[in-house]
Amino acid sequence: MTEGIEPTSMLSDALVILGAAGLVIPLFARFRITPVIGFILIGVAVGPFGLGRLVPEVPWLGYVTIAHAEALEPFAEFGIVLLLFGIGLELSFKRLAAMRSLIFRMGPMELFGSAALIALGLMALGNSPPTALALGLALSLSSTALVLRIVRADTQVGRTALGTLLFEDIAIVPIIFLLGAMGRGDQTTDLHTFLTTLGTGALVVAVLILFGRTLLPYLFAQAARTKSSEIFLAASLLVVIAASLATAAVGLSPIVGALVAGLMIAETEFHGEVEGMIDPFKGLALGVFLITIGMSLNLEVLWQRTWDISVALALVLVIKAAVTSAILRLGGLRTAPAIEAGVLLASPSETTLIVLTSAVSVNLINPDAAQFWQIVTALGLTITPLLARLGRKVASRISSGDDGMIDDGDGPRVIIVGAGRVGRLVADMLVTHERSYVAVDADADLTERARRMGYLAIFGDAGRADVLRRLGVERAPAVVLTMDQPVLAERLVAKLRDEFPELLIVARARDVAHAASLYRAGASHAVPETLEASLQLSEAVLTDIGVAMGPVIASIHEKRDEFRVEIEREGALDYRPKLRTGPTGD
Structure with a gap:
């Protein structure tokens, strides 16, 4: 009966493809091998020049190979x-x-x-x-x-x-x-x-x-x-x-x-x-x-x-x-x-x-x-x-040489991840209070625009450890994440917290839920855009209708603290990261 086994071609092919997508490719990902190479290597293994050529001698291989x-x-x-x-x-x-x-x-x-x-x-x-x-x-x-x-x-x-x-x-x-x-x-x-x-x-x-x-x-x-x-x-x-x-x-x-x-x-x-x-x-x-x-x-x-x-x-x-x-x-x-x-x-x-x-x-x-x-x-x-x-x-390497990456002799400075509008505003505030910074962005257009405007910005992918290390992350007073990419921000926060347990990490959050996720990943502070926009609107309307500035600012700070406690509670934090006490700006 074994010689009569003839696997249904379409079903066996589907088995191989779905098996590759659901089982083998995650295994490649575990070892940081791109799925592109994974799929091609699977094609080599199960194709007519791989295990497929053995099907006449070993018929059951027909169920896990693609002969045609x-x-x-x-x-x-x-x-x-x-x-x-x-x-x-x-x-x-x-x-x-x-x-x-x-x-x-x-x-x-x-x-x-x-x-x-x-x-x-x-x-x-x-x-x-x-x-x-x-x-x-x-x-x-x-x-x-x-x-x-x-x-x-x-x-x-x-x-x-x-x-x-x-x-x-x-x-x-x-x-x-x-x-x-x-x-x-x-x-x-x-x-x-x-x-x-x-x-x-x-x-x-x-x-x-x-x-x-x-x-x-x-x-x-x-x-x-x-x-x-x-x-x-x-x-x-x-x-x-x-x-x-x-x-x-x-x-x-x-x-x-x-x-x-x-x-x-x-x-x-x-x-x-x-x-x-x-x-x-x-x-x-x-x-x-x-x-x-x-x-x-x-x-x-x-x-x-x-x-x-x-x-x-x-x-x-x-x-x-x-x-x-x-x-x-x-x-x-x-x-x-x-x-x-x-x-x-x-x-x-x-x-x-x-x-x-x-x-x-x-x-x-x-x-x-x-x-x-x-x-x-x-x-x-x-x-x-x-x-x-x-x-x-x-x-x-070329960008780091052209753009003046810092060397070991430079002093500590805040690293701003993102050279867009938010990153430039953070840089302005650091300069106002006489704090050193360097901005890094993987978008060459944004980097070039920031440099033309007078900002210290370099081209580089902050997700790569070698880029941040060349910037002196181990000596940095803080890392500020300003990019509007929620998943990437969470990954980078988790990576930084794992490698630098005492680093001050301040991250831009899309909303309260995202802020909670960032806290879970290890952020020191997560600032939701929706919250800050609401507080600024409240401040504008209160001052314009005649409320004194002092009480308004005090109430804004109080409301911000209340939301921060609520976000931390929602994030169900396993721990609060130990904050670094070096110079972090005013």
Whole structure:
């Protein structure tokens, strides 16, 4: 009976994927290994070149392996579609217009500059010009799916990456048509077909935008009135799938339609609700895509050609990082974010695999060479999170050198985390009372703006221990957290309290509940924005209607103390952190 066991393919594949998401990935997280690498390694292990090849000898392995990678490809493609839909939700037509220089000036220079250098190198190694150009265009693409999961789109590096990646996504269709025109087989294409597809695609996108602006608010309003999350989710998926199918039907990539759908919904008041509902599906579908990348790694070929593959990958990474960094620097970006973005965008892309397949179909690349470069691409995708870390570390070193990080000889000063409006106000008060400070912010734009206004601000991620230590946190009278990111603030408070038990930590809280959470994490003081705004309003009205200033201030202080006791009680504090008695300002 054992020989007759034939596991149901769909169910066994679902078992592997959900097992990876629910069991294995948390294990990787425990050891601080990014889920991106985790999913890819799982794909290697359970794919046809891993345990899957043992299924004929050990049939029960069929229940925990995926023997047919092509069965997952539709789900992987849907993951990319949902990812681009999510990116569109975070944008708007106004913001996209503001990024036109990055998209249509920096994007082409980065893509074609990298492609030209890679193609020249391949020609020097003996490849024909058409083959070298096809490989150069394929390898010069960068991973939208991974990069935008690693870096936030609201940072300078994130915006820069988004601009170049959007151009690359738009350029995929012209690249595939170009390869078809250069092809040496039967599947060539001509200029008329190319121009017809672009014209039809532009018309479809215009129609989608027109219908989206007129019909989507009505559609989502009706879905919202049902008070059914299932119907709201169905409406969201209907929009993204319909838009993707519309662009795919005229020869454009489905991800173009997904991006347009996201942009259209971003213009409505329902975009936040849609984003929250789509996010879990987006993450799981992206995991499926990453598993398929791991499954494409032929371990036997990788073992036999380890040196060749390593050298090829290293050259691609160096060329792309150097070209991208140089172009962004010449375009006006500061050195640190330009290098960080260049290193982040150095890996090949999931769309590289699509372009390689197209090149094989028109005989520009032979199948053996395509398999070699597919392995290079898969390895590049695997190390993308490591490249992101390397880029941040290099940018931090450059910023610390340029911005004057303090050395061991400097005296103690208050560290302000956040160089925005609240952080600058705290700095003003410290200067008024002759106290030293330094502000640190991971947003290069905010840091640059603060420096132009005369504040002592540096670029750096305060969540990293090495940044705060270089700022002298062990000698600091206090650390003031001013960022409007509740979860990040709680994590940083807990981390600081664990490493520095006597440190005075003052944190900005969104409301009373958040203040209680900050106290539980170990904050010395947590100041709710809503409370302080209410007290200031009360002070203004009382003084304006004739109440003496002295009693008003006394009552404000009394009410503030009452709320503080209430917050501490609500937080159910396990302990009160020992306060440091050094100079902390007036």
